[in-house]
Structures are given as structure tokens and as C-alpha cells.
Amino acid sequence: MDEARILLIDSYDSFTHNLAALCCQAIPQSRIHIIKNDALSIHQLVPHLPKFDAIVVGPGPGSPAHPADIGIVRDLWKLEEHLLPIFGVCLGLQSLALEFGGKVSRLRVVKHGQISPIVHTGSDLFADVGAIEAVRYHSLHASLNDGEHLEELAWANDGEENGRVIMAIRHRSKPYWAVQYHPESVRTSGGGLEVLKNFWRLSNEWESLRARKRYKWDEEIETLVGPAWPSLSFSLQRGMNVLSKKIHVQTRIIDSPLLSSVEVAEHFGATDENARLVLLDSAAKPGRFSIIGSLMTSSRQYTHYTHENHVSITYSGTTEQIPLRELDIWSWMENHMRPYENIVGHEDVPFWGGFVGYLSYELGCQHLAPLPTRRDKSAPAPRVHPDLNLVFVERSVVLDKVTGRAYVQSILPKDDGWISDTVRSLRELDASLRCRVGSKVVSSEECPRPKPSITLPNRSHYLASIETAKAHLAAGNSYEICLTAQTRVTLAVQDVNRDRSSSWEMYKRLRKHNPAPHSAYLRLNPSTVLSSSPERFLSFSRPPNPTYQLRPIKGTLRKGPDIQRADAERHLVGSVKEVAENLMIVDLIRHDLHGVVGEQVHVSQFCGIEEYETVWQMVSVVEGQSSPCRCDEPGERNSQGWQVLRHCLPPGSMTGAPKKRSVEILRELEREPRGIYSGVLGYWDIGGGGDWAVVIRSCFKHESQSRVPNATENEDLGGTKLGHPPLEEWSIGAGGAITALSDAQAEWEEMVLKLQSVLGVFKANPSLSPPQGPTL
Template sequence: MADRPRILLIDSYDSFTFNLASLCKRAIPGSHIHIIKNDALPPASFIPLLQHFDAVVVGPGPGSPDNPEDIGIVKDLWHVAEDSLVPVFGVCLGLQSLAVEHGGRIQRLNVVKHGQVSRIHHQGRDLFENVGRVDAVRYHSLHVGLSGPADLEPLAWADDGEENGQVLMALKHKRKPFWSVQYHPESVRTIGGGEDVLRNFWRLASRWSVTHGRITLPWTVTAEDLTGACWPSVRPEFAIRDPAELSTTPVLTRALGAPYADVSRICEMLDVEDDSTDFVMLNSAAAPGRFSIIGCLSHTSPKITYIIGDSFVRLRRGQDVTFAELGTLDIWAWLAAFMRRRKAHGGTPGVPFWGGLVGYLSYELGVQTVAPVPPRSATHPRHPDVNLVFVDRSIVVDSRDQLVYIQSILPSDDDWLQEMTGRLRKILAAPAADRPLGVPSSGLVPAPIVTLPDRAEYISKIAAAKEWLFSGDSYELCVTAPTRIRAPKATVAVARGTSSSWELYKTLCSRNPAPHSAYLRLHPSTLLSSSPERFLSYSRTPDSLCQLRPIKGTVRKAPDITREVAEELLSGSRKEVAENLMIVDLIRHDLHSVVGEDVHVRQFCKVEEYETVWQLVSVIEGKPAPAIKNKTHSDLGWEVLRASLPPGSMTGAPKKRSVEILRELEGAERGIYSGVLGYADVGGGGDWAVIIRSCFKHDERSLPSHDSLLHHAGDREDAAPGAIPSTSDEDFKGLGGLTERLGALHDTTDRPSDSLPDTLFDEWTLGAGGAITALSDPVAEWDEMVTKVESVLRAFDDPTSR
């Protein structure tokens, strides 16, 4: 056997594969891990390849071993000729496949086990030699029953009592070097049955190879052409080729003490109320947020838009639009290269943003990486999936230390810095006088028309989602639906002649303050966000640290909801913890896929206090391996972002199969909702939040089409949303008194909307949903979805009517 073991890991499109790769690296020190998909090679290429490996690990995956599309070449692995045998360790689907190919049968569990921890009973031999107590995480709805020829020997089981009885948890083949477990040894909450069991497998595999005289063939270029480089590796598009691209420009900074710093006042000083312009502001409007970022845009600030399926990126500076061909790059590598040429240095180290790209990325952009689907046809145009503006002048407010930083990365910008410092001193010298969010209504402005998803249809989708969970295709599905709002422009804006969306944002922020609030007006789209959930942050190079903070589990604050009560409802709930655990394991996989082994769960299912809610939050961190860091430099954040989208908390696991199921269940694209918003800093850092508790609209502006790289040749028409039908009483179950304040939305009597021009109305979309597990109650999930809608819908409530 080779000095440095070489392991082949077969990935059945699971979302825990790279966790298993990391476990193998720990259990088999110095090993090379090569990962291939289970449908990547035909048997004629796959079988000879086995001679170059010391062992094979068959990872978990969705579906059933009875389905050839789910299991792929794994089925052939169990039937290779004697002279091609290689030691194999299977996990979950791997165990089920081994059993089925040797006379076992697949059955459904009466009570599925997704994210559940069970005691594993074993006899302390074979895989479990010198292994004591095992508490293992299970992700399965199918299990194996053994019958027929006694080629397989059980090694461990779980006792589910009245739910499922005894369930097989580990087995081996009596004559061939095949071992497997049903539980997930790679899960963060598996105790005792992970690294020790893999180490025992390697001991057994090595002994079998020596006994049977098996010799591993030397590694060859041909073999690597089939499998790719060993994990972890850098995509060629992200490898630094030209050192000249790493040159940087200085950041110019002025700092002001600002005990009365008010983000809204600063934005209004910068003409946020002019709806005809673009404007970006990321607002830490509540704890634990600290820094708020305001872009000081000019008419020439470079704006980047991209639509899935296009072979080019639009670059707009004022009225000048050019098109950059992607060529051999994807959008992620193009964005990384764009930022690589604009690196900067010398800003205040504690300030997270010195300048860079600010904006949003759609949900579907992430889906394209995980499960590519054809873009919409030309007859159904779409809005930008990437909508970013490059900010070279900015104001950053530090609410904790009461400081304001004025920054520029433009050379010789001292005059602007001095002018802006003077303007800020004037408006921050004293606290702002309270300005009402509304003015008395004249009675002519109608109430908003709110169209919730159809209640019966939504509940039926939850029932359908649960069937996918029972069939083994997913462990968790985040089912969502859009709510549409036809709203009159804010009364206060009509009275003042100012931006309706800005007034709406201020109302949203005051009624639902959140650490990742945002006001992004990047025509043709406007996004108002009060998101509580950080998705991904990464610090500046060279010691970059990636952090993800998934939220699964929320309880709204109330006088009787103390911390102790919240902890009982959240961390004491088997359902809530299981949801959070599944996403934690999924995120670990996403992060491992890019940075390598150094990934750790710093916090698991801790109840955190926010302005209006208690949240169940976990924290996962990772640092890049030296080889990765040296090759990617500041591009690491883009690659982690690409690998991690769409957010696992908004899809479910395994991610690929889950997004495919959700696409069919939901029947429409999510667009901006459940994508991410945030920034990529010129110093190499970045911070992105999940777009939830948010609403967005599209105006009638169109994006220019691409006919040449130099001139406009036509427009991509963006049709405005159609009229929204009125809603029924049934739709509003769960909204309580909010509907009364919004008016009798389903009654058109004496409502003047039909006689008012469309220019007085905006069409807003807000998405909401929830993670569906086997323990979910469909009606309760509907109520939870409506509660989330209500948190944003409050912003449309006329404050003068209460």
C-alpha cells in the first residue's frame, strides 16, 4: 500500500460529502481524497480506475438504491471481479445499496429520522473495536431489512421502540472488504461513532489488502484526468495568474466623533429622496449590528448587472452602457477579476468596508451553481440576478464607538473629503428633531390591496413536501410563497414630493429593526430589507476567516416570553434543533468544499436576543488551507459565496435535490427573495445577509440588450407586474388586527383606487415560508408563514390610522 493513502469518495449529490472528506482526512492521516459524482464515469472507465486507490468511500445521498439514477455507478462497485476488489466504506445510501445488492430490501420507516440523535448499540468488534458509547445523527426515512443468503452480517442497530423497532445501523460483507453504516459519522453532533469508526475501517481495509496481496497502482495523469485534483483544490478561474493584478490603491479616510449620528439624516443629506437616482445603504439598525454603510454614488459610479443565461455582463456609467463578454469565465470568476483590479490598502483596520461592490444576488443565481436549469425564454424577460454598484466614496457609521468615517479610494479626493466632513459636522452637531412617519390622510388614498398565497394550495404544497421527505429525497424543504401588495405611494411621500420607497423603508425599520437592514435602489429594482440573518462574512486577507450564522428557530418577544421560556421553546425543541442541525451540517459541507479541513462549529443552537425576537443561532467558521490561500488571495470570498448559495436555510438538504423539488412545488422563481444582499470590500473582506423579512419592487425601466460591445441596439422589456386580484377572508387567517388597520382589503366599496392613476401605486412582492420537516404540521406552517409576512406588512400600515 502507498505511503500516502489515496481514497476515492463517491458523491451521490449530497450536501454532507465534504464533511465526510474531512472526516476521512482526520481518520486516515496524510491521505489524498479524490471526489467524483456517482454518474461522472461509465463502468468501463470506473472499474479500471479502482486499481489506483487504496479504498473507496461511498457517501450518502437523496433517493433510494432501487433507483438507478439515484445510485449511479455505486451499484457496479459491489459486483466487481475478485481481482478488482477494493475495500469500501459506505454511509447511509451506501449501506442501503450494499444491502440491496446482496439480498436486502428497502423499507420506509414508520417515523422518519432527519437530524435526530440516537444511541447506537454495538458489540465492540470490527468497525466498533475499542469504540465505546455512540450517539449518532441519523438522516434517513428508508431502512434496510435483511433476508435471503447470509452474505451480510449486522454490526450495530438503533432501538426506536414503538416507532420503528430495531433499525440496522451498520453491517459488513462476510467475504468481501465491504463495511457500512446507516447513521452519519460526519455530522457535527455524532459522538463516538465518527473518527474512531473510520479509523477502524482503515485498519481493516489495510489488513485485508495485505492478506490478499492487493497492490495499489501508481497514480497517473490519466487517472487524474478522470477524477480531478485531490481535495481541496482551487478552480482554475480563481487562480492568480498575473501578479500585476495584485497592485493596490490607498484608501483616504477622515473620522468624526458623532454622538448624534443618524443614518437616515445622512442618507437624506445625500438625496436619498430623489427616486430617479440609484442609492445603496446597509443599515445595522439593531443589535448585534454595529456598522452602517452608505454609498456616496455619482452618476458615473460603475453599475454591474447580469441576467442568468447571458454571455455578458452589463456595465453602466451614467448613460454609457458597455458589455463585457464572459468568455470562458462564469459570473463569479468575472466578479472576482473585477475586484482584483480594484484592490485597496491603508484604510482604518477596524472599519469593515473601505469601498467596493454593494447590492444583491438573486436566489436563482445560486440555484444555477447547484442545479442548473434553462433560463426563461426571451418572451418572458427577467430582472437582474446580479445587481451591484461599485462604491468608491462612502460613509460608515460606527454606532458602538459613535464615530463616522468618510472614505474615498479615488486618487486626489481630498477636496471631496473636506467638503463631506464639513457637511456632516453641521447635521450631526445636535440630535435630530422627530419627524413623523406619516401625515393625516385625506381619505382619497386607498388602503393597500394585499394578496396572500392561496391558503389551501400552500398547505397542499407542505403535504407534498412531506411526501418527498418520507421518500428519502430530502431531509428538509424550505417551502415559500410570494405575497403581493398593490400599495399607494406613502402618504407622507405624496405630501412632500419625496421617495415613497424611502419613507416605506423608514417605517419598516422603525417597526421591525434588524441588524442587516438595507435600502437598495438599483434601478430597475428596489429592495427594502429588515433581515435578521447574516449569511456569510469573510475578513480581509491574508488571515481571512469565513463565518456563517444560520438562523433556524424564532420566537417573537412578548412580556411572558423570557429567555428561559425562549430556550425551552427553541433549544428544548426536537424539531427546531433538528432543523438547525441539518443546516449546520450542510453549511459545513459548503465551506469545507472551498477552504479545506479547517472548519469548526463555534456555536451550536444558542438562543440569541434580537430587538423583536429570540432566535436559535449557530456559528460555523472556516479558514483556508495555505495552498488555497496562496493561490486565490482576495478571491476566496467570491468562491465561498458561489459554493454556499443559495442559502441552505432557504432550501433544505440535500441542496441539489431540494432546490429541484422546490422549483416544481413553488411553481415560480423567487427572484430577489432568499438571495443575499451585502458588499464585497476592496480590502478583500465581505458581508452578505439572507434576503428575508424584505420586500422588493421593479420599476418599468428596462435593461439594454446586447447587440454589440459598443452601442445600444435595443431594450430588454421588463413588463410591470399585472394587476393584483383582491383577496378573500380565508387568505387572511392569522393576520389578526393588522388587516383591520389596513382596511377591508377584499371590499372595493367606496375604494377610490380604480379612479386614481397607476403612478400613485407601487407593486411590491414579499416572500415568506418555513422549513418543512417530517415533524411539521401543515396548518401551523401556514400560520408561521403568515406571521413572517406580517412583520414586513406592518410597514404598509398607515401610522395615522392607528
């Protein structure tokens, strides 16, 4: 038998690729072609339907009563001449019911990310199917007015909440079936693969009775609907230089268990506020490696704003602008990594050299909902921080907390003595630290910290935004919306020449106050980033068989003497709301990863409780693997991880699901760009590996926002009549996942509480904001 051809209609959902993977499992030798529900008209599609074996109508946000939400789907149910089997999910069921006389209404109690037992007839779609525990993502439900056209096959009993809710139906004479729950969810048990297999069996039986013949697949339909899923393509320019022979990274290894990232960073100039510095710091468990870049004046720094069509490169005191032309920034950066294809280093070290820095939230959103261009009068003002800010690191020190080793590395072609000088300096520093062991170190008294002015977001607006978000959830526009807001901090710098007043001293306070496995200090003009992020977004190992891992965190409980692991499990794993939030993001991340690597995606940990320095976290782990690189062009192999990063951004834990619609809603609610906050920071190694963390528990400064205060500000911030100390302005983002179960006041308090981990940098003992008033 030829390969089965399945057409999957995507209604802009964030679970579509999970459904595609399930179809591949259920239907042997199947090829899944995915199109958006508004990509083609029914007149364009109908002549080619005989080339398919079946159609799957996927889930999506919105209502089947709204043409913009449902697109071509409503026309599929009216097919007569080119009739073929159709299987609908969620929105697919609702549209089927509505088209044949049913009614779609709102549930009294929304079911988003919740698991329900499903009662079924045991026949048809559910033949030989046993007990079902199914994940539900819906605020709307269908009812059947009569049994003339449609028949109910399964239902859930919600008791006093919603009563009996239809979970599966079929058409009595046409080959149409649909389920309300999500068979593709990672937590659906019994009603996923089994039901899709039954659909395929029923489809074959229907086609056999009618002797339906499938037309031959041809180039015309391939052009119309695109190649089979997954269809990740590379866009590197041909003809670029690649090293013809392998070059080994120059590496020296020293044993230095007492050496910390702070001492090494200060050795490389961390206390000089005017020098660039990058530190990716595993400041707490379960972090292991810390990376400190030794930047030179010739180190190339790349910056880019999404509203511009060029990239700026700064090195040796000069900046040049390079047009992107026909390339996007992602492809352009790929080209600049390509020449390092044949450089290899010590296999135990995750980073040999390469790009280090951050990517903004807005850069990650470009493929979902691009911002208007500057020529558009409705476009927002240009953002302050670059959307891409990366420096190419050629010399580095990598510390391994597990083995106590330090790797001193250079990818420069010639050694000018830097490696031996650095090794000697680090050994001297390590010896000094050993001498201090057991001796009492008397610390100098810290200078009183300047009084900061901390302004929280507008409380009334935030509470109103929560209610608006919940209204969107009730209407079916999203399952979860991660609402955030920015807090502004104005700080008087008492003595710009004093180390303790620098951003580096602030980072050390942050590191002490809130140690985290993905801490970072980035001083890349014009932006300075201080981060104590606990959440890995995406890591990828080196080719040829890379593994991709995402670790979303949803659910946090602060540690205390009376809170042990069992308490954390009871509070977090036992919470319907917390588990539902985590589940939604896990299913979203699976979709993102399936979209670029294909079927090989699995959840190795679901809602596991992990112990961190100051909190218990509920963490899930999603992993994927791509096939060994089939690229015939040098340089493309090392770009696989970069492509996965591109297509998985922005972090689903910071948007909600479905991602596209949630991003659009958040843009209306938040009214200002997020910038660096809820983007990612990390590295892309020349060997093809990478590790990127979600930018949370962080604060940011832009050089242009430093200024001289006016008289009132000077007095408020502790200045004197004779002196006007310069002001630094910092921003901090914080927020929370809004679900149908959210309480607005509790969400506000949670948002403010999250700020405390960073506000400690500016104020010794920050307290919760009073219920009224925006100023802390």
C-alpha cells in the same frame, strides 16, 4: 508509506465534504478524490481501482432501488478481480444490503436530523468504541433476510415508532462495511472518527493478508477522477492591470455617537426617489457597522440576468453591454475587482469601497440546477429583477455603533473636496442632533397611508405543496424542504412628490417596525429593495488569513413580557423539530464550506439562543479558515471570499438538504422564480473582505411595475373619480422549513405570520389572514 488514495462516491448529497474531512482525520496522509456516482461507468473505473486503497460510498437522496439515484455504486459491490475495501454511509448501507439479498423499506416514523443512542457489538468496526449518540438522516431502512452474506454490527431501538433498526453491517467474506447513521455529522458522538479509524485498520489488515499492492498514481487517473479534494480553482484572466504600489484609502474619522444611518443617507439624497442609493444598515443588535454609499452619476452599476451572456454597465447616463464570452459572471466580476489589489485603508473599518448590492436566488442555483436557456421552449419567462445588481462604491461613510465613530472614505485617486465637505456637513448635523438631546421633539402628524391591496399566495396550493414536500421526505428524496411563496402588494401613491410616499419613507417605517442587524435599503434601478433581515449568510475577513463565518437561523420566538431567555431555550432548544431543522442546515453549511476551504471548518456555536430587538433566535455559527493564499498572480488573493460565496450559494437555510435535490423539488412546487427573495445582499470590499445577509423579511419593487390603475382599482384603493394616483406593485417572499414533523396548517400560519414584519410598511396593524380566502 505513500499517501493513501481514497475514492469517495458522491450521490449528490450535501454532507459529502464533511465525510471527506472526517476521512482525512481518520486516515493519515490521505488524499480524497470525489466523483459523482454517474460520472464514470464501471468499465471506465475498474482498470484504475488498483491505484486506490479504499472506496467510501457516501450518503445521498433517493432509494438504492432506483438506478438513477445509486449510479455506479451497485456495480462496486459486484467486484471480484479488483476487489478493495469499501465503507458505505446511509444510502451506502442500504445499497449494500439490497445487493446481497436484503430488503429496503420505509420507516413508519422518519428520522431526519434526530439523534439516537446506538447499540453495537463492540467488535469489528466498533472495537474499543464506547457509547454512541448518532445523527440519523433517513426515511428508508434495511433489513437482512438471512445471515449468509451480511452480519449486523449495530442497531437503534426506536420502540413503538420503528422497532429495531439496523445501524451497521459488514460482509462476511468481502471487505465491505457500512453504517446507516451519519458519522460525519457535527452532533454524532462516539461513532464517527473512531469507526472510520477502525475501517482503515480493518482495510489494512485485509490487504496485508492478501499482499495487495497498489499501482502507482499517474496522470491518466488524475484526469479521470480529478485532483484531490478540495480543488478550488481561480479563473482570472492574465495580463490585467494591477496597481504596482500601495495606494491608501483617503479617510477622515469624526466622533459622532448621535449620528445615525438615516441622517447620513438623507444627506446623500435618500429622499430623492430618482437617485440611486445603497445603505447597509445595522439597525439593531448584534449589528455594528452601517455603510452608506455616496454615489455619483459616474458610479458604475453592474446588472446581469442568468439567461443572458452579457453584463450591463450603467454610468453617467449611459448603459453598455459587455459580452461575457468564455467567462461566467462570477469570474468576470473577479476580473473587475482585481486592479484594486494594492489599495489599503483603516484596519478598523470592514468596508473601504467596492461592490454593494444583491445576488438573486436563481444566480446562486446556477451551479446546482441551471435554468433552461431562452431558446428552450420550456424555459420560464425572463425574470423582472436582475439576478446580479451591484454598484461600485468609491465614496462612503461607515458608522461604528460601538465606538460612535464615523469614517468618511474615498478610494478615488484625487480629492476634489468631497471628504472635507462631507466631514463639515456631518459635524454640523451631529451638532444639531446634540442640541436636540433632552428637548421634546414634536413630530408632525403623519399623512394617512394609502389603502393597500394585499394578496396572499393561494392557500390551497400552498397546503398541497406542503403535503407533496412531505411525500418527498418520506421517499428519501430530501431531509428538509424550505417551501416559500410570494405575496403581492399593490399600493396607490397619493403624491409622488411627497417624501412620505417614497420607498425611503417606507424603509424608515420598516426599520422602526422591525429593526434588524442586517437591514438594507437599495435603490438600484430597476430594483428597489427594503430589507430587515436578521440573518447573516456569510462574512469573510480580509486576506492573507481570512476567516469565513456563516450564521444560520432556524428557530424563532417572539419576545414578550412573559418570555425570557429561559423560556426561549425551553421552547426552541427543547424542541426536537426546531433543533433538527437547525442541525440539518449546520451540516449542510459545513459541507459547503469544507468544499472550498478544506478541513479547517468548525462549529463554534450550535443552537445558541440570541436576543434580538423583537425576537429570540436559535442561531448556530459555522466558521472556516483557508490557508494563506498560495496564488502567484496579483489580484487572486482578494477573490477567495468571492469564491467561497459563489460555492456556498444558495443559502442552505432557504433550500433544505440535500441542496441540489431540494432545489429541484422546490422549482416544481413553487412554480415561479424567487428572484431577489432568499438570495443575498451585502458587500465585497476591495480589500478582500465581505458580508452578505440572507434576503428575508424584505420587499421589492421594479420600476416597470408602476402603472396607472383602472377605474375599479382606483376606487378600491381610495382614489377619486377625478384622479387616478399611480400604483406601485411590491412583492414579499415568506415560507418555512418543511420536515417530516410539519403540520400543513401550522406551516401556513407560520408563513403568514412572518409576513407581518414587512406588511407593517403598508398597513398599520396587519392581522393574520382568515383561514379561508387568499386576500388580506
